[in-house]
Amino acid sequence: MSLDAKIPQGPLAEKWSKHKFDLKLVNPANKRKYDIIIVGTGLAGASAAASLAELGYNVKSFCFQDSPRRAHSIAAQGGINAAKNYQNDGDSVYRLFYDTIKGGDYRAREGNVYRLAEVSVNIIDQCVAQGVPFAREYGGLLDNRSFGGSQVSRTFYARGQTGQQLLLGAYSALNRQIHAGKVKVYTRTEMLDVVTIDGHAKGIVTRNMITGAIETHAGHAVLLCTGGYSNVFYLSTNAIGSNVTAAWRAHKRGAFFSNPCYTQIHPTCIPVTGDHQSKLTLMSESLRNDGRVWAPKTVAIAEQLRKGAIKANEVKEDDRDYFLERKYPAFGNLVPRDVASRNAKEMVEDGRGVGGSGFAVFLDFADAIKRLGEDTVRAKYGNLFDMYIQITDENPYKQPMRIYPAVHYTMGGLWVDYNLSTNVPGLYALGECNFSDHGANRLGASALMQGLSDGYFVIPYTLGDYLAKIGPKPVDTKHPAFEKTKQDVVDHVNKLLALNGTKTAEAYHRDLGHIMWEYCGMARTEEGLKKAKGLIQALKADFWKNAKVVGENEEVNASLERAGRVADFIELGELMVDDALMRRESCGGHFRVESQTEDGEAKRDDENFAFVAAWEFRGENQPEVLHKEELVFESVHLSQRNYA
Amino acid sequence: MSEFKQTFNSSLGKKLIMALTGLFLCTFLIVHLGGNLLLFSKDNGFGFNVYANFLTHFPPIEVVAYILYLAILVHALYAIILTIKNRKARPVGYAVQAKSDATWSSKNMGLLGSILFVFLVIHMGDFWFKYKYTNEVNFKEYRTDLATGQTTESTYTPAAADFSHSVSTENNVEIVRVKDLHARVVKTFSNIWYVLIYVIAMGALSFHLLHGFQSAFRTAGWVHRKYTPIVYGIGCWVFAVIIPLGFAAMPVYYYFVNRG
Amino acid sequence: MSNGNMNLTLKVWRQKNAQTAGKFVTYKAENISPDMSFLEMLDVVNESLTLKGDEPINFDHDCREGICGMCSLYINGHPHGPKRGITTCQLHMRTFHDGETITIEPWRAAAFPIVKDLAVDRAAFDRIQQAGGYVSVNTGGVPDGNAIAIPKVIADEAFNSATCIGCGACVAACKNASAMLFVSAKITQLGLLPQGQPERYRRAQSMVAQMDEEGFGNCTNTGACEAECPKEIKLTNIARMNNDYLSAKLFREEEIHEEQHG
Structure with a gap:
């Protein structure tokens, strides 16, 4: 199958405007006939839920924490970039675009990154209007600071808690829509699978983490805003609960996983x-x-x-x-x-x-x-x-x-096109969950920008186009696909609960982390990666034989939750190693020891690797299939990064 | 539900009632202490008795007095209502409670208030009730020679049962006949138990106001970077020190010094 | 112990769910490094419980860096333990000494029913925020970020209130289980900023009404909340809330319409 990123034609600076005009619209009166499922309530999830609900769609929002406000976006410290040029220091949309493309070591799409830089200015305005207390100067105007990888001062911040303040802003917008009855929020609810009907995502299967109830939810589209997978390393700066399960289960239902080896x-x-x-x-x-x-x-x-x-x-x-x-x-x-x-x-x-x-x-x-x-x-x-x-x-x-x-951060994630749609129609990925904007390396203060850009200013446009095309015919959980997927989830949970070995899931997680850090961490070699693959496969086999899960499904069961997540991390770990093995070049966060300059710096191989790797799941214990989306650079000239 | 009813049924509305009645009672304390300072004048109770008489017979003051009694009852009633609600808010307590940074007085307002309420019953039963509704307080006659300013006194037995007081002038001598509350004071404060009760109650008053005065301002929403420290100062020095000390000095003074 | 590690006795509240009765159960925590965080110490205990086939102690936690507000625990009589200005996940075992007995309880409040063991349900906080903890602006169509100048001191003060992490320690610390520090922090943040002015009085009323409905106690200005707040939110916030609420109720002429939903 060919991967169409659906980048609009035309000059870089006009792509997004033109695309917005070309997208189909949903009639205001029809919007309330659509149900949207959004998993995750971080910057991307909360902003998308609020914005879509404001437009009139019915939103169901899910998070595994006890409140939407706890999502791990809250822990971001530094700031958020925007090409406001408030400092008169020569910043512009193009410069932010250029810095981001270069910072990502030329492994991101020009079109996406330019759009990101373009809407960055709207994000600041939106957050200020919500009452986000950004740092200000004595004159009362917004303050900026500079951040790594750029020569202008364009980072907006709220002391060392910018992520917290932005998330609470998005959370407040979400709360307003909950109060208005347009969003129904499900806390302490973990998504365990995606339901597809005729190749389109039409719902999800969840587990209520208090009662253990396995439930199905139907919608016209499913948005995954579930963050990154840094916890595959066991030790990371992510929250303990951050996990790849939602994205991974979507991957196993057909969504391609891109550039998993790009980790920051x-x-x-x-x-x-x-x-x-x-x-x-x-x-x-x-x-x-x-x-x-x-x-x-x-x-x-x-x-x-x-x-x-x-x-x-x-x-x-x-x-x-x-x-x-x-x-x-x-x-x-x-x-x-x-x-x-x-x-x-x-x-x-x-x-x-x-x-x-x-x-x-x-x-x-x-x-x-x-x-x-x-x-x-x-x-x-x-x-x-x-x-x-x-x-x-x-x-x-x-x-x-x-x-x-x-x-700290994972640039890889579910493959999405320019509309943030995965290759499974109706299934979208926003924020860190997708792979799209940071290439092989993310610059500081860009993660918050991307999460909010996707949620506030991209998905409200691009989702409408899909919804207008499929029409408002109701989706019902009575469809046999829901029962079938639910049964798969029940079977999986029961399989985990049956594990009565001698080692906790946490211990397996720690082992996995050691392998990943050692062989797929800051520097990677062909030999080490091959060794890691064997170790991970052995770990996986051992897990399903010797892991121990206690308690039952029908209660709060941290042991079960952890085991499910670790099982998915192990599988992801193997794919990361495959991806790192395949990419015989150094770029951004991916350093292959075999590919370095004489000075020991990362050496890209633009001839052979200027593409997005998109992996397709072909069944349990089957090798994944690689699809390549060639990266086309029309505006920037590819050069070797040089910071000496 | 009317707007006002809704307001005063809310948690903040109920707290406002506590704050306003509390502050009103605080202003009363100043007046009460001021008048009672007459107890320290060595005039055999002349000034004090006249003052007591004035308080009980001047109609506007009487109206204020009933507002005052009402304020005490409302303050106590809302304290009970709020306490019940607060208890319901934590049905299961903690097994371990460490010493917290909150002041002792702030955490024991209910206890302190209860002590004060019991004290008020004793105090009013002793003086106010006996003064107004019984014949246990005798009359006294003060004769002041307006030329010399000399005052002499004697007991007076009224002819009519409903006699309350009289002021007349005969031959340049002013004759004042009033109930001798002062004698009642002397008698009461000769009892060490009463003295102790009063001193303890004033201790309770001190701690109650140490927290209560400034807390009332917070509850009413009156905080200001510049003025709040002043409110704290007044609450501490005036209401938690001077006023309770002033009141407590009276029984002590009468017990040890002025035994009639 | 020679390596500086500690042996501790834990008295932990165990309760299967909100419907069943709970009790304290005593556990030994052995060979605990002083460099561990309190939650890592519980991880160690849980790992051994799990291997014995027992159910691990359930507690809420997520970011483990003091910002998500998910962790709780009433430790030796203090929410988030004995040290000031931190959350339980930032509490390190070097705060305790070898041989010590540590009592761990859940937050206690009628409005925070127990989920399991040490975890409580703080959805009441979300409902209070939903009642009005926002500025009603839709995405898009907002003025430029620099269109309104906001004095730095005001922005900083609003920020101080905005640092609330919604953990519930204020409720846990208050002898009346009052939520007023939490509620007032949001009312103050938005009440200070120009963006929050249009809804300032409406917001105070709806959030206080929801707070009352949830069954929290009343504030008696003891300041226990301020002392135990991991983000050191000031008691002054409560006075500001009182002012906004009472002004709205007693002095503002405009009628308050609650919007109808259906």
């Missing part, structure tokens, strides 16, 4: 302290504006540091290697995330890691404190320092911070 590793996270660790905490990238990253010059000094024989402060200036400043004099500590992360990993592999585990490098503020004074540093980063003290019990005003990269 964030350089400034708090290092792991032990096996007990359940998640990693990120500290804003902004720390690198004033902090200097270093590791000891010799393994001997590193060893002494690890044993606690000497303290970081006692290491002489000459014995320190400020490796980012040394290797990238132009960008210094502000190189993109993937470069900073990979270099930290190299230090550790070189035996020069610090901290009890050896899996850390230093981020030192001593110079900044000397230059600016402790008070200024406190004013800028106080909340981050407090967080660090809270977690590590160490004082970064006196000692350098220890940092290490952690998985």
Whole structure:
């Protein structure tokens, strides 16, 4: 089958306007005859639910948390980009587009990215109107800050809690529609399957996480806004509950999964302290504006540091290697995330890691404190320092911070066309759940932009076109397809409940994480990936033999929930490895050791790999089939990223 | 439901009633203390008795007095209603409760208020009720020589049963005949148990107002970065220190110093 | 223990669901690293319970970085444990000492029925927000973000109220199980900003009405909520709410129409 991305013809800057005009509309009086199912209530899900309900559609909104407000978008710290050019520093829609395409290492679609940059300005206006308390200057106008990967100041922020404020804005818009009776929200409800009728998505199967009831819901379209899959690594900055199940089950019902190997590793996270660790905490990238990253010059000094024989402060200036400043004099500590992360990993592999585990490098503020004074540093980063003290019990005003990269975001996801539709008609994917806009690497402050762009300003237009074409004929859960899919889910749940081995699902998850981090993490090799594939297949077989699930279905059962998610993560892990094996080039977050420049930088292979990989599921334990969507660049010239 | 009924049935409306009646009672305390300072003047109760008489016989004051009694009852009644609702809001309590940052007084307003209510019953039964509705309080006659300003006193037995008070002038001597509440004060405060009850009650008043005064302002929504500290200051120094101390000084003073 | 790890005794509230009675059950938590978070300590206990075939202790949690508001737990008499300004997921075991007994209870409030063990149902909070915690603007057709200048101090103050994570610690801490800190934070945030003015009085009335309907207690200004709030939301918010509500009810002339839905 051929993948048609449905990018509109015409000049880049006119594609979206023209497309909006070409899309079919649903008559206002007919909108209330359509039911839309939206899974997930993060930035994409909540904004889509509110916007579609405002238009008049009936929306059913689902989340596994106890409230729509808990979705993990809430944890985003830094900010949201928009090409407002409020700072008069030369920003424009085209520049935001260009930065994003380049930042994504030329593995995203021009049309999508341009549209993203175009609607970015509307997002800010919308959020301000909702009462989102963005940071302001004394004159009362919106403040901006700069962020990695760009040379203009275009990031809007609300202290270190931008994601929280934007999500609460979208949540408030959602609440308004719930109050108006246009949205019905189902909390503590997990989506476990998609129902398709004649190849079109017509509903979902869910499990009520309090009563265990397996239920079916019908709609004219299903929107998956279920976030990313970083938790395949077990340890990531994602919430514990973040999972791939909704997207994965959709994949198994025919939706293609794209570029799963594109994962973003964030350089400034708090290092792991032990096996007990359940998640990693990120500290804003902004720390690198004033902090200097270093590791000891010799393994001997590193060893002494690890044993606690000497303290970081006692290491002489000459014995320190400020490796980012040394290797990238132009960008210094502000190189993109993937470069900073990979270099930290190299230090550790070189035996020069610090901290009890050896899996850390230093981020030192001593110079900044000397230059600016402790008070200024406190004013800028106080909340981050407090967080660090809270977690590590160490004082970064006196000692350098220890940092290490952690998985943070996944650029890959369900394949969607320009309309955000997957290859299964009626099934849409929005936000981090889809693969579309970030290419192989996402720039800081772009995730919030994309989630809200999809939900507020894209799907309200593109969904109408599909709905107008299929017509408002009611969909009924009495159709046999619903009963059949429901039975599949019941069987799957029962299969999980029957597991009575010797190892918890959490332990399998931890094992999977180790494999993924080791072989499909910051640097990947053919040999390692092949080994990982075998390990994952063995893990999968072991899981279905030796895992232990307790309790029953008809109650709150965290053991069952976890087992279901881990089972899906294991399958996804294998596909990620396949994708990483197939992509014999380095690009963005995907670094193949075999493909690097003489300086050890990522080397793309535009000749052979300038395509979107879209994987098709062909049955349990069958190899997935690769489809390629060629990327066409009409406006930008592909160049090697260079930050030196 | 009418708008007002709805308002005062709401949680915030009920709290507003508590706040406004509380603040009204606070203003009364100032007046009450001011008048009672006459107890400290060494005139054998002349000034105090005349003041007591004035309070009970000047019609506008009488009206205010009934509003006051009403305010006390409403304050107590709403306290009970709110407490019941609050208890219902947490049907199952905690097994462990740590010491919290909330002040002791703020968490024990109900207890303090109950002490004050019991005190009010005793206090009013002792003075107000006996003064107004019984013959247990005798009359006194004060003769003031208007030329010299000298006052002499003697007991007076009214001829008519319904006699309340009289003021007359004979030969440049002003004769005032009033109920001798002062004697009642002397008698009551010679009893150490009464003195203790009063002192304890004033302690309760202090803590009740320490929280209550400023809390009333919060409940009414009157907070301001500039003025709230002043409200705190007044609540603390005037209502939690000066007023309770002033009231408590009276029984102590009468017990130890002025025994008639 | 020599490696600095601890052995603890946990007294945990176990309750199958809202319909059945619950009780405290005692567990041993052994070899606990002081670097663990409180929830990771529970993970360890749960892992061993699961392997024994027992049901793990159920508790709400998600982001584990103090922002989603999902975690709760009343630990040794404090919501979110004894340290100030943090959530349970940010509480580390180094706060406790070897041999200590830790009592873990769910939030206690009639408006927060127990779901299972330590997890409670906080849907009442959502319903209060649905009653009016928003600015009624549709997507699109809004003015430019810089069309209205908002003084920095006002924006900052609104932000301080907006940091509420809706965890319910205020209700848990209040001796009256009052939700007023939570409700007032949203009323204050939107009441301070120009965008929130058109619906300011309407919002205060509808949110307070819903709060009363949910069966929360009344505020007696003890300040326990402020002291236990992981985001340190100020008590002043409640006074602002009182002001808006009472002004609306007693002094605003315009009639309040509740829109009809059907």
